[in-house]
Amino acid sequence: MKKTAIIPLRKNSKGIPGKNKKKMLGRPLFSWVLTEAIFSELDEVYVFTDDQEIVDYIKREYFWTSKVKTLLRNDENASDTASTESAMVEFAGLVKTDFDILCLLQATSPLTKAENINDALNEILSNKKDAALTVVNTHRFIWNADGTPQNYDVFKRPRRQDFDGLLIENGAVYATTKEAFLTSNNRVSGSIGLVKMPEESLVEIDSLSDWDIVEKLLTDRLKKLKIHQRIDYLVLDVDGVFTDGCVYYDANGEMAKKFDMRDGMGLEILRQNNVEVVVMTSENSELVAQRMKKLQIKHTFLGVKDKFSFLTHFLSERNSSFGAVSYVGDDVNDLANICSVGWSFTPADATDVVKANADYVLTHNSGAGAIRETCEIILKYNKRYEGI
Template sequence: MKTKKNRVVAFIPVRGGSKSIPLKNIKKMYGRPLVYWAIDAAVECEYIDEVYVSTDSIEIEKSINCYDKEHHNKLKCIKRSPKNATDTATTESVLMEFIDKVKSTEVVLIQATSPLIQAKDLDAAFRKFYSNNYDSLLSLVRQKRFIWTENDNETVQPVNYNVAFRSRRQDFEGFLVENGAFYISKYDAVIKSELRISGKIGHYEMQEESYIEIDEPGDWIIVEEILKKREREKQASKKSMITPEKVKLFATDCDGVLTDAGMYYSENGDMLKKFNTKDGMGLSMLKENNIILAILTGENSAIVKKRAEKLGIEEVILGCKDKVAAMDKLISKYNINYENVAFIGDDVNDLELLKKVGYSFSVADAIQIVKDSVDYVTFRKGGEGAVREVADLILSKIGREYNESN
């Protein structure tokens, strides 16, 4: 197993000059830059000490620097030389350039074009790697397909089965194929061989769906649907464990949640906002039950401040550009954890915080990616009683009363 002497680094090569899909590695995949999915797996892996993204692109570097601040102490960007950023540069040449700069005992090469990789895959792979004292280990996928090869006379013949004894799929062991997701190697083995894998090679078998790599636009559509399905399953599992009585702080966005997101102006050109009195009552009820209230909004509006004062809301953060950072300060101030926080939002600027809190909600007219990511989507639209609906859900402990009355 890994000891204190082991230093494991992850290496994610990300080139800016993709031909098939321009700036592919930071194009949004299910609402996030493609490379973020690989970074997630790396930073969440218990065996990896540092994660390096190697790039020649300033745009990609900026995107990496915007990754969730919670993991910035583990994530680093490293420059990629021009000679290793060409169409003809090999992954091995980029890897050798990297290990010449960063010393370790083990290095894991992770491909940004395999967003279906998860931390649990890397954790299991490292356990197998150390237990068997491999020099290298790679990720593989089992494919149950019959392979044929062409002969010189334009006929074909089977490679992996006998046509006289065609196996049923459930009885067919299939064959193992590289999915390109990751390669673990001892540092010394890479130095000696100048290859990503060498010596005594082990394997870790990933789910069949992870066979797909992002090379063409069609791959993008398929993988995005798989990620969407995964996120829904995660949220369904999380929702089944909701215990709203643990909520100690309730936070809400303003425009599109407490309001209908409309922009209204008086004859004098003064901006107006429409709030819902039922939402106000819901917030008051939460406050009466000793739940801390907070508004986190990107807008700097005196109207919001006045509304908050009327409702007795303790925390109002206007002009909030980083809602995760703002919430970090609140949970520290009140000595609570993210699992004690409920948050309701409606747009992409709410997404990162929604993924971190213990209880996440969106209004009925939120953008789709937000609705796909939360524990609960209200029946009501923003500004039409959605916050009251969530308040009722929290205060009723299981939310049965609201669902049965609609």
């Protein structure tokens, strides 16, 4: 069965202007659910938007997977008053209903994981439901407007551990068979399966305070998932790590960057001890390409904006994990990786937000021995795994 997902995005947002493109942990909001969808059991994922900038971004950033596609939605179905169902109906017509299961994913639910998507699909594929949606089991006491309780007896107030609570729709994942959707034109209909997600996924991003709450929840979750093992990969940013972050220009453009020769020797020693070096930078610089060629770093990736998604792909291809990675970054676009890898480092002169989240703040500045210091720490750390 062909399993297709749609992530509807609108260009304009009144609550938080530019919400879908606003950076959460250094990544556009929509990229969190998009990455999970890529590594789920879905066959294809359409970003359905009226924003050409998002379309261009996706084509640049996700070239490494054939699963991600883009489709422009019409202005009428991208207005404030348009329903999500109207966008789904438009999408189904544009793709000529070439799917067996249609999955709706919401960009405003960045806590969605691939397994949540897979569980929703499983309700249809294995449990033979017509549709499925994600819910949260909340233990809140609910009241009606007339002052009467909905879900408990005020004279027999239950303890939390004895209270079943309520299942509340969290708006993250919906799935439906093609037949059910064509019959109802609704995201769910017929027999509906429920997929439970953690209670924190109930927070909706409608204001900047919601944004801060969800970003903190996401940061904490990434850090809790960290695992420590032998470091097999050292992943490095360039500007602000290899260099002091300064770029010298003349009338013809980029002219010079300063690199520390001692860093190169540290990386050579690290490779001799079976740690692969990977360079990942958002800049597309010929000077950087030349320097990495000189250092014989074959895994050099330029122009990578979504570093978390690309690193996930890189490790997946090698049957490895974030636990085997040490990462050095200095700015907000490194944050997701800083919070996820086995060990993260940042130079002494990095931005405050990165220093607050890195595992280790180095004593050396960027472009002045930070990488060499990292190499020496990794060599000492990996010794504990010798002979295992």
